[in-house]
Amino acid sequence: MDNAVEEKFKIVVGLEVHVQLLTKTKLFCGCSTKFGLAPNSSTCPVCIGMPGVLPVMNKHAFELAMKAALAINCTIATYTKWDRKNYYYPDLPKNFQISQYDLPFSSEGHLEIETSQGTRKIGIFRAHLEEDAGKSMHDESGGGSDSKVDLNRTGTPLLEIVSKPDIRSGEEARLYLEELKLLLKELEISDCEMQEGSLRCDANVNIHITMPDGTIAATPIVEVKNLNSFRAVEKSIKYEAQRQYDQFQKDGKVYRGLG
DSSP states (O other): OOHHHHTTEEEEEEEEEEEEOOOSBOSSSOOBOOTTOOTTOSOOTTTTTOTTOOOOOOHHHHHHHHHHHHHTTOEEOSSOOOEEEEOOOTTOTTSEEEEOOSSOSEEEEEEEEEETTEEEEEEEEEEEEEEOOOEEEOOTTSSOOOOEEEOTTTTOEEEEEEEOSOBOSHHHHHHHHHHHHHHHHHTTSOOOOGGGTSEEEEEEEEEEEEOTTSOEEEOOOEEEEEEOSHHHHHHHHHHHHHHHHHHHHHHOOOBOOOO
């Protein structure tokens, strides 16, 4: 990104990081979470959502999630609850995901990173538990083959760590993720193997532009989904910020009134 252009706006980024917890079994049943098993071989009536079944909480998953929340300086709630995130997708057989919404078990944390300008404190809204969905595999060659669904990941325990929009560049996003990965691996909370899906990231990106009258124009937030490498996160943030600025130059469509 050209430095002269970059100075004309401020990048605003929040990250949603999904971390697979280092458990032998799933969040609400006894099926194995081992990577590389034959498709649909690690399922049961609970994780595929058969009628009449009831989930049973994985104690070790909650202990690992609690350890992670304390490590990122979150406040632990005295009361928490589960929520159903309802949506239809082929690899979500229950048609809802068991997650947490308004009363997560931890919130208001932070993580410090070292940048070329010194120490930066990145705020964290929340860290909450949820179950993963399955995996859809599509024919990307254009040959017209059927899509396939593997439900082995369904019910895998995830910790979602949601940062505040305190990140100001693609480089800071990469440094934040590197620090978070180091912390989680050292505490044996997750193996953080991105190629196996143990750590995934969504980036929420927009830019703030200072107008001639001194007010701040903010572009709409765009979510870049399922990034599977730190380099991809860094590059996608830089690309998306530049794309939003170029679009602003064309049509001037922004949310105003922030200054």
